[in-house]
Amino acid sequence: MGVKLGLPPVAGPDARLFILGSLPGDASLAARRYYAHPTNQFWRLLETAIGEELQPVSYEERLERLAKRGIGLWDVIASASRRGSLDQAIREVQHNRVEHLLNHFPDLQAIAFNGLMAATLGRKIIGKAPRGIALIDLPSSSAANTRPVEEKSRFWAVLGSFVQQ
Secondary structure (H helix, E strand, C coil), X not given: CCEEECCCCECCCCCCEEEEEXXXXXXXXXXXXXXXXXXXXXXXXXXXXXXXXXXXXXXXXXXXXXXXXXXXXXXCEEEEECCCCCHHHCEEEEECXXXXXXXXXXXXXXXXXXXXXXXXXXXXXXXXXXXXXEEEEEXXXXXXXXXXXXXXXXXXXXXXXXXXX
């Protein structure tokens, strides 16, 4: 079981919302793209939350649309050992410096955590959020989280209030 290295952050300088996952799965790491596995519901959930068509367009176009809306993507974990793609198998964690988001993005209004592991680790790293910045725990977009997508969408809907129109 080798060490898996995450992806770099994707964001414009005016990002208002960051969505942080735990560590990309094997399909995403192989493709070097966030949420690349076809069963991951991330793009569907985010599309519904922000009212922006994301699923039918290319990955590059998705990232451009997110940047225009002030949305950044990153992960809480920089590297870890993991067999497969499940969060439960993550070991020997090295964190990303997610607390730096608070200082380097002056327009930041919210950090959303995609899944329990991202929320648990992210909140531990950040500590108490500074005034004016919301920390939001979301149900995982992974298909391994068997909660119905319609139910997940109700939680993800709050993200729409933090994006540029």
